[in-house]
Amino acid sequence: MIWLGLFSDESAATAAQAVAQAATSQGIPMLAKEEVPGGPLLIAAYLVMWIVVFAYLIWMHRTNQRLLAEVELLEQRLDERIAEGNEQRKNIGPRGT
Amino acid sequence: MNQHIQHFWVVFRKDIRIELRTREILLTMGLFALLLVVVFSFAFYTDAERSRIYAPGILWTTVVFSGTIGLNRLFERENENGCLSGVLLTPISPRMVFVAKAMGNLLFTLLMEILTVPLLVMFFSLDIQPVGIFLSGLLLGTVGFCFVGTLFAAMLSAARMKEVLVPLVVYPIIVPIIIGGVKVTAVVLNDYPVEEALNWLKLIAGFDLLFVSLAIWLFEPMIAP
Amino acid sequence: MTATHDTLPFHEVQAVDVSKIYDRIVALRRVNFKATAGTITGIVGPNGAGKSTLFHILSTLVAPSSGRVLFDGSDVSAWQPRSALRGQIGMLGHQSFLYPDMTGEENLTFFGTLFGIGRADLPDAVKRVLECVRMDHAKTRRVKHCSRGMTQRLAFARVLLQDPTLWLLDEPTTGLDVDTRAAMLDIISSQKVNKRIVVVISHDPEALHVVADRVLRLDRGRIDDNGTGDT
Amino acid sequence: MVHSVKTKSSAAFLLLVVATGAVFLGALVLTFFVAPTERMMGIVQKIFYFHVPSAIVMGVLFLVCAVASLAYLLKNDSRLDAIGATAAELAVVFGAIALITGPLWARKAWGAWWTWEPRLTLTLLSVFIYAGYLAMRAYGGEKEFSRRVAAGLGLMGAPAYYFIKVAVDKWGGNHPKNVVYGKGEGLMNPDMRLAFFAGLIAVLMLTVTLFVMRYRTRMLKERVDTAISEMQKYDLLEDG
Numbered sequence: 001m002i003w004l005g006l007f008s009d010e011s012a013a014t015a016a017q018a019v020a021q022a023a024t025s026q027g028i029p030m031l032a033k034e035e036v037p038g039g040p041l042l043i044a045a046y047l048v049m050w051i052v053v054f055a056y057l058i059w060m061h062r063t064n065q066r067l068l069a070e071v072e073l074l075e076q077r078l079d080e081r082i083a084e085g086n087e088q089r090k091n092i093g094p095r096g097t
Numbered sequence: 098m099n100q101h102i103q104h105f106w107v108v109f110r111k112d113i114r115i116e117l118r119t120r121e122i123l124l125t126m127g128l129f130a131l132l133l134v135v136v137f138s139f140a141f142y143t144d145a146e147r148s149r150i151y152a153p154g155i156l157w158t159t160v161v162f163s164g165t166i167g168l169n170r171l172f173e174r175e176n177e178n179g180c181l182s183g184v185l186l187t188p189i190s191p192r193m194v195f196v197a198k199a200m201g202n203l204l205f206t207l208l209m210e211i212l213t214v215p216l217l218v219m220f221f222s223l224d225i226q227p228v229g230i231f232l233s234g235l236l237l238g239t240v241g242f243c244f245v246g247t248l249f250a251a252m253l254s255a256a257r258m259k260e261v262l263v264p265l266v267v268y269p270i271i272v273p274i275i276i277g278g279v280k281v282t283a284v285v286l287n288d289y290p291v292e293e294a295l296n297w298l299k300l301i302a303g304f305d306l307l308f309v310s311l312a313i314w315l316f317e318p319m320i321a322p
Numbered sequence: 323m324t325a326t327h328d329t330l331p332f333h334e335v336q337a338v339d340v341s342k343i344y345d346r347i348v349a350l351r352r353v354n355f356k357a358t359a360g361t362i363t364g365i366v367g368p369n370g371a372g373k374s375t376l377f378h379i380l381s382t383l384v385a386p387s388s389g390r391v392l393f394d395g396s397d398v399s400a401w402q403p404r405s406a407l408r409g410q411i412g413m414l415g416h417q418s419f420l421y422p423d424m425t426g427e428e429n430l431t432f433f434g435t436l437f438g439i440g441r442a443d444l445p446d447a448v449k450r451v452l453e454c455v456r457m458d459h460a461k462t463r464r465v466k467h468c469s470r471g472m473t474q475r476l477a478f479a480r481v482l483l484q485d486p487t488l489w490l491l492d493e494p495t496t497g498l499d500v501d502t503r504a505a506m507l508d509i510i511s512s513q514k515v516n517k518r519i520v521v522v523i524s525h526d527p528e529a530l531h532v533v534a535d536r537v538l539r540l541d542r543g544r545i546d547d548n549g550t551g552d553t
Numbered sequence: 554m555v556h557s558v559k560t561k562s563s564a565a566f567l568l569l570v571v572a573t574g575a576v577f578l579g580a581l582v583l584t585f586f587v588a589p590t591e592r593m594m595g596i597v598q599k600i601f602y603f604h605v606p607s608a609i610v611m612g613v614l615f616l617v618c619a620v621a622s623l624a625y626l627l628k629n630d631s632r633l634d635a636i637g638a639t640a641a642e643l644a645v646v647f648g649a650i651a652l653i654t655g656p657l658w659a660r661k662a663w664g665a666w667w668t669w670e671p672r673l674t675l676t677l678l679s680v681f682i683y684a685g686y687l688a689m690r691a692y693g694g695e696k697e698f699s700r701r702v703a704a705g706l707g708l709m710g711a712p713a714y715y716f717i718k719v720a721v722d723k724w725g726g727n728h729p730k731n732v733v734y735g736k737g738e739g740l741m742n743p744d745m746r747l748a749f750f751a752g753l754i755a756v757l758m759l760t761v762t763l764f765v766m767r768y769r770t771r772m773l774k775e776r777v778d779t780a781i782s783e784m785q786k787y788d789l790l791e792d793g
Contacts, residue, residue, distance in 0.1 A: 038597030038661050045600045045654040049607075052650050056763065064770050070777050074784065081789050100438075107435045115423045174421065178465075182383055183419025183480070187436035188409035245709075252702040256694045265688055266706055269681035270713045273720035280724070300723070304716050311709060318626040319705040321385065343782040345696045351786045385697075387782070 104189045108197035113204070115174065122170050122205055130163035130213045138220045148221035153282035155221075157238070157275050159213055164206045164242060165264055168250040171202055176254050195316035199247040206239050225285050230294045234281030237298065238274045241305040245270055248312040252319055270308075277301040330487045331410050332394040333359040335380060335519055340389035342375050342543075349375040351543040352389065359487075362510065362520040364534030366527070372543040373523045374416060377490045380521065381413050409437065412486030414494055418477040422466035426457055426476045429465060430483055437484050451479040454509060456502055471497040478506060489513060489520040495529050507532050566765060573758040580751035588748035597661040600654050602748050606756035607651040608676055614644035614760070615679065615711050618686075622707030625700075634700050635771040637707050638690065639764055641683045647760065648680035671718075671725035678721070679714045686710065 116122055137159070141151040175181040175198070184194055214235070218225065225231050246267045253259040253266075268275075277297040284294035337355040341348070349372045357363045367373055378384035379391060382398050390397055393407065401407035413419075420429045430448045439447050452458045455475040465473060474497050481489065494510065495503045511533045513520050524530050530537055538545050584602045591598035621637035624630075655673050656666040667673075686706050693699030784790035 038595040041597050041657045041661055042599055045604070045657045048653045048657070049603060049650050052646060052653070053759070053763075056646050057766075060763075060767055060770055064773070067770070067773050067777055070781075074777070074780055074790075077784070077790055104436065107432060111421070111424070111432050114428070115421060119423050174423075177422055178420055179415060179417030180419055180421055182381075182413070182415065182417075183433065184436065185383060185405075186381060186408050186411050186413055187433065187484070188405050188438055189436050190403060190405050248705070249702070252705070253693065256692070256699075258692045262685075262689060262692060266682075266685040269678050269685060269717075270706075270709055272678050273713075273716040276720045276724050296723070300716070300719060307712055307716075308709070311712070315626070315705045315708065319701050321383065341782075341786055343785075346778060346781055348782055348785040351788075387697075 100188075101190060101193050104193045105197045105200075108184070108189070108194055109200055112171065112174070112197070112201040116201075116205070122167050123208060125170070126163050126167045126205065126209045127212050129166055130159050130209050131216065133159045133162060134213060134216050134220060142221060145222045149223065149286045150283075152217060152221045152223055152286060153279040156214070156217055156282055157278045159217075160206070160210060160235075160239065160278075161242060161268070161271070161275065163209055163213070164202075164239070164246065165267070167202055167205045167209070168243070168246040168267075169254075169259060169263055171205070172198060172247065172251045172254040175251075191317045191320060192313055195247065195251065196313060198251065199244045199312070202247050203240060203243040206243055207236070210235060210239065223286055226288065227285065227291070230291065230298070231282065231285040234278055234285075234294070234298055234301065237301045237305055238278040241274045241301065241308055242267075242271050244305075244309045244312045248316060248319075251316065273304050274301055277304075330359065330517065331407070332487060333517075333519075334392075334394055335488055336392040336395075337376070337380065337386075338390045338392060340376075340379060340386045340391065342372070342379060342384070343387045349543055350379070350386070353540075353543070353545050355538070355545060357519045357521055359517040359519055360514050361535045362514060362522060362533050364530035364537040365521065365523045365540055366525070366530065366537055367540035371540045373540055374492065375543075376540065377413060377415065377492055377521075377523065380488070381411050381490055382408060409484075410487040411490065412481040412484045412488065413490040413492070414477055414481050415490075415492050418465070418473045419480060420465045420473065420476055423464060425462050425464050426468070426472075426479070427452070427461040429476065430479060433480055434483050439483070447483060451482040454482055454505070455479045456505065469497075471499065471502070474498060475502060475506075482509065487518060489518055491520065491522045493524055493526075494522065495524065495526050503529070569758070569762055569765065573755070573762045576751070576758050577755040580748070580755035583744075583748040583751045588745045589742055591745075595661070597658055600658040602752035603756055604651055604654045604658060605749070606753040607647045607654070608672070609753065610756055610760050611644050611647045611651060611676065611679070612714070614640045614647070615683070615714050618644065618683070618707045619711035622704040622710075625704045626708065631775050632772065634704065635768055635775065637704060638687075638700075639767045639771060641686045641703075641707060641710075642767065643760060643763055644683050645680055645687060646763075647756075648676055648683070651676050652680060669725065671721040674721045674725070675714070675718050678717050679710070682706070682710045682713060 134155070137151075137155040141155065142148055175184065175194075181194075185191060217223065246263070249266050250259070250263050253262050256262060277300050280297045281294045281301075283289065284291065284297075335357050337353050340350055340353045340355075342350040353372075353376065355376075365373055365376070375384070379386050382391065382404070393401065398404065398407065420426070421432075424432070427448060430451065431444060434444045434448055435441075449458070452461050455478050457472065457475050457479060460468065460472060463472075465476065468476065474494075478494060481491070489510075491510070494506060498506065507529055510520060510522065514535075520533075522530065522534060580602070584599055588599070588602070590596050618637045618640035621633050621640060625633035625637055652673070655676070659668055659670075659673075660666050686703050689703045689706060690699050693702055781790060
């Protein structure tokens with residue numbers, strides 16, 4: 001919704017249009033100096049910021065997922081080993097007595 | 098202290114002896130510098146007037162690029178046959194090893210500059226005035242470059258990607274030296290007011306003071322915990 | 323070579339629960355190990371068992387990931403400056419620690435100065451160790467032109483020159499002819515009398531049988547138990 | 554155990570996330586509905602409200618990285634390393650934001666995408682230093698070692714930043730100073746100032762949130778690595 005606010009900058013846009021029309025009608029190649037429309041630039045800036053932040057978040061999330069997978073594997077392995085240990089103890093127990 | 102100086106001197110002299118024997122650093126560095134100056138001449142020389150504008154940048158680019166070759170090679174020698182381990186297993190302080198290596202680099206880089214500067218003056222028909230300011234700028238800048246450069250060249254001497262990593266890490270840090278050096282050189286080539294050069298010299302000297310001490314201090318904790 | 327038992331800076335080196343992990347690869351697993359002055363410890367084990375890692379950790383050049391290395395019961399950090407301790411540790415490693423572009427004599431003179439041998443005594447000391455390893459004739463040859471065996475002898479001469487308290491010898495007899503090998507084993511044996519701490523890694527069971535008081539077996543980063551001397 | 558790791562996000566952290574979101578929303582409202590549109594540059598000036606905070610946060614992170622690096626070199630604690638690395642990483646992230654949004658603004662304000670304006674130059678050069686820091690950690694060789702080398706670089710980064718600042722300021726001295734960049738003079742209007750400070754706090758809180766998340770990930774990785782090597786040490790896990 002906030003983005004809607006951007007387009008309230010009509011004055012700048014129309015001014016730019018006017019200059020552009022004037023320039024083209026006189027056959028002068030337009031020099032973009034002062035009359036660059038600000039709206040798209042502003043949108044681009046905000047987009048870039050959020051894209052960078054979210055790319056970072058997604059990357060971080062993926063690292064986390066990889067780590068969790070590893071932790072899971074470790075737990076599994078640990079359980080196996082504990083089971084093996086119990087098995088051994090069972091086997092040794094009766095024979096020992 | 099006396100012992101430290103002796104240790105420094107032994108390592109420093111050893112590097113010079115090896116270099117006099119193989120000449121590989123001075124030759125490769127010198128040739129590379131020569132090549133750069135020639136290529137830059139083709140690229141930038143138009144007339145004496147304009148070359149005064151380009152020459153400072155060309156000089157410092159040449160110094161830094163060629164100097165990097167020496168940085169990497171001089172410390173690589175400590176890794177041949179694992180010599181650094183042998184040196185560290187003696188009563189020498191690791192810091193003295195570093196200072197000796199950095200001074201070795203300084204010497205070789207200065208020698209390369211002795212070759213480069215006259216060539217540059219010739220090719221670009223330059224007039225350096227006053228010489229003292231120019232030389233102190235060159236010397237101070239080279240000192241900072243060699244100490245910071247040697248630190249990272251030493252650390253990365255065993256790394257797989259050292260040829261890329263050393264410049265990647267060292268160049269941004271020494272930007273103040275490059276900017277300052279270029280400005281000082283511009284002053285002496287264009288008869289700008291000398292005070293401006295002195296200001297830049299002060300900046301480079303301050304940079305040297307801080308970063309040379311930092312580099313000397315850092316070597317030991319960086320190389321081993 | 324004049325230090326006596328009493329003037330040695332330490333008489334015992336000990337590894338307590340030492341483990342070393344390089345980026346998730348385990349090189350040493352809770353190694354406990356003790357060597358005292360006047361003993362020669364042999365270490366055997368297959369390639370990749372962690373022998374070199376153990377030596378680098380004992381030499382204090384590499385820090386263990388966990389566990390401690392103690393010299394006479396004190397941590398490395400207790401020795402200030404550390405270089406004073408390191409000067410008493412001699413290593414004959416996988417690599418020769420010799421500059422390839424200098425001659426054997428120059429290398430020894432260079433290291434001799436760093437070891438703190440006085441300028442007046444240095445030429446004699448260098449000459450003596452060169453004779454000990456029978457390299458007197460080839461002392462002016464650059465190390466890069468030396469054969470494997472010659473380099474090995476020079477590397478051994480370097481340790482002799484240092485005459486450290488702790489001797490870490492990694493495969494000291496590889497590439498040597500029979501006579502030199504015998505001479506070298508003699509020198510190693512004599513360190514018992516000098517009350518040095520000697521640790522030898524070797525693939526040469528016969529050599530270990532001659533010099534070592536005990537032989538430990540290092541396998542998959544773990545010291546198994548006290549071996550009997552034959553493997 | 555897996556479950557517990559997932560839900561370990563404590564109440565305090567959740568609160569932080571929510572608060573960050575709220576402050577950000579508030580800052581956006583202030584930026585677009587309260588602060589007036591700047592007369593000279595028009596709406597594009599609103600980039601200012603997070604472009605500048607990004608650059609400020611970057612500088613603060615350099616300092617954090619330098620202090621943590623120094624402490625790591627002295628104390629050799631992996632938590633300090635994690636702080637330094639996280640700071641450097643976020644410094645690059647916010648530096649990148651400042652560097653990309655800067656030209657978008659410059660295009661309108663000065664008619665060129667890139668001008669060698671001192672502060673923009675400073676940002677570019679210092680981001681290079683910390684990109685080098687990250688490259689060093691990634692390609693510098695064995696983990697423990699590359700961390701120490703990177704810490705050295707991290708420590709040098711902060712004074713280097715200062716010297717680069719002095720140098721580029723002097724270097725750019727011949728160029729006309731821009732009003733907006735002139736120290737705070739651009740913010741005459743109280744609403745503008747309010748929006749700016751809201752933006753600054755919002756970006757700071759975003760940084761703290763990201764920092765905490767990333768730091769936790771790093772420490773989790775550290776613990777997984779330790780667990781794996783511990784299990785290997787006791788032969789509970791195959792090598793590799």
